[in-house]
Amino acid sequence: MIEIAIDGTAASGKGTLARKLAEKYGYAHLDTGLLYRKVAYEIMIQNKNTIKNINYESCKIARNLNFLDFKSENLRSEEVSNLASIIATNNKLREIMDFKQKQFVENNKKKFGGCILDGRDIGTKILPNADFKFFINASIEIRAKRRLLEKNITFLHENDEKCMLQSLINDMNDRDRLDRTRLDSPLVPAKGAYIIDTSKINANELLEKVSKIIERT
Numbered sequence: 344m345i346e347i348a349i350d351g352t353a354a355s356g357k358g359t360l361a362r363k364l365a366e367k368y369g370y371a372h373l374d375t376g377l378l379y380r381k382v383a384y385e386i387m388i389q390n391k392n393t394i395k396n397i398n399y400e401s402c403k404i405a406r407n408l409n410f411l412d413f414k415s416e417n418l419r420s421e422e423v424s425n426l427a428s429i430i431a432t433n434n435k436l437r438e439i440m441d442f443k444q445k446q447f448v449e450n451n452k453k454k455f456g457g458c459i460l461d462g463r464d465i466g467t468k469i470l471p472n473a474d475f476k477f478f479i480n481a482s483i484e485i486r487a488k489r490r491l492l493e494k495n496i497t498f499l500h501e502n503d504e505k506c507m508l509q510s511l512i513n514d515m516n517d518r519d520r521l522d523r524t525r526l527d528s529p530l531v532p533a534k535g536a537y538i539i540d541t542s543k544i545n546a547n548e549l550l551e552k553v554s555k556i557i558e559r560t
């Protein structure tokens with residue numbers, strides 16, 4: 344089975360790339376950010392202010408995570424994203440997540456010709472022997488604009504849009520910094536990863552570029 348590891352910064356296009364590749368080649372796909380988001384969401388609905396030990400609670404939630412149970416809630420809000428990044432610094436939680444991700448690969452080995460995981464530490468930690476590793480990035484301005492478009496908000500005033508964009512830039516910069524500087528599994532390109540900047544290319548162009556790399560090898 345072919346293993347493809349895709350890492351990168353927030354809203355860099357790695358998730359869309361992973362989905363499109365999985366569709367194109369009929370491979371299994373796991374968006375590993377969703378695991379961290381789900382735990383963050385559960386903490387939020389339990390009201391994090393009343394939770395004394397977030398690390399303990401997040402491990403407890405993670406142990407009972409069900410991969411098939413993710414669709415309904417709003418896991419993509421900025422509040423969830425920021426809390427996901429905070430709990431993701433806990434090495435005990437990461438151990439549990441590592442196990443779940445490897446279990447996903449193991450379970451799909453016989454069913455699919457390939458497996459694609461996207462996240463922050465896939466090439467460095469989860470699939471260090473992956474057949475292909477990609478590290479996706481883009482300028483912060485472009486990434487924030489993409490995130491804003493995903494939200495599909497109609498603004499009455501131009502200033503409101505500018506404020507929202509600036510707030511996204513700040514949030515994403517903070518999150519990238521935390522992801523890059525944490526001690527356990529920081530966001531860095533894996534050894535041998537193809538590093539691709541998507542600031543000037545769209546999702547289909549990225550898919551084409553990556554497909555060429557996979558198919559020529």
Ligand code: CDP
Nearest residue numbers: 352353354375376379427428431462463464
């Ligand atoms: O979609 P976006 O790139 O904004 O975020 P995500 O991939 O859903 O991940 C949300 C957060 O979870 C990240 O900022 C990381 O802190 C954490 N995460 C991680 O630590 N390791 C992973 N393999 C995936 C996500």
